[in-house]
Amino acid sequence: MKRYKRLTTAVLAVALAAGIVTGCGSSGQDIGQDEAKRIAFEDAGVSESDTSRLKVEKDRDDGMLQYDVQFSVDEKEYSYDINGANGEILSADVETNGTAAQNNTAGKTDDTAGTNSGTDDTPSTNSGTAAADVAVSEADARAAALERVPGATDADIRMELEYDDGYYIYEGDVIYDQKEYEFEIDAQTGNFLKWSEERH
Structure with missing residues (x-):
């Protein structure tokens, strides 16, 4: 019985040591x-x-x-x-330009096309964006969002005018200095409906 316990202990010790060695090896491999x-x-x-x-x-x-x-x-x-x-x-x-991904995701193009043709809202929203009756211009909404992220420029922001539940909102994000900021702005009042920051 003692011999069995010793053997089990020895096997566990070897397994533990092997785990530590391989663990160190894999965690040590980091390209950065x-x-x-x-x-x-x-x-x-x-x-x-x-x-x-x-x-x-x-x-x-x-x-x-x-x-x-x-x-x-x-x-x-x-x-x-x-x-x-x-x-x-x-x-x-x-x-x-927000179209379906070109590499490794060929199937997505069919899905998006199907969604657009199957709903009446999507095409009218996209095509009617330029003529949408909104009080706040896209330029003003962009400026308001960028003002909240010191140092960010127009190249760091992506934004779209969306029609949601009877309201026009500017929806987008700013990625700058390893941080991502998501926002929604009321296109009639210019008020921020959402502002969130994700640190990396």
Whole structure:
């Protein structure tokens, strides 16, 4: 019986030691935010100076260290998931002007098209935005949102005029200095209906 206990203790000790060693090994492998950004920029064929709305998040998915790298260049929005241990690109998506993603998500185009053709509100909202009868201009709403984020510029903001429950609202977000701010502004009064800040 004593021999069995000793053997069990020895096996547990070895297993524990192996776990610690492998744990140290995997947690020690971290390419870092700068390398994750470099990999994403290289794949997209851009340099960091070309980008705006840059956001890098470190995360774990099923125990795997990942970096989520998001940025905009002109009218395109890029989103990358990168393996934090070896730098492998796990997924890469590009969206243009809010349209469906072009890479790795071909099925999404059909879904969006189906949604637009199936609802009467969506096309009229999108096409009628320019002629919408609102008291607050898009420029004023943008200025009000940017005023709340010192240092942010027009390149850091994305905003749309939406028609929701009989009201026009400006809905959008500002991504600046590794922080994301989401907002909704009443298009008639200019009051902020929502303002939230997410730190990274």
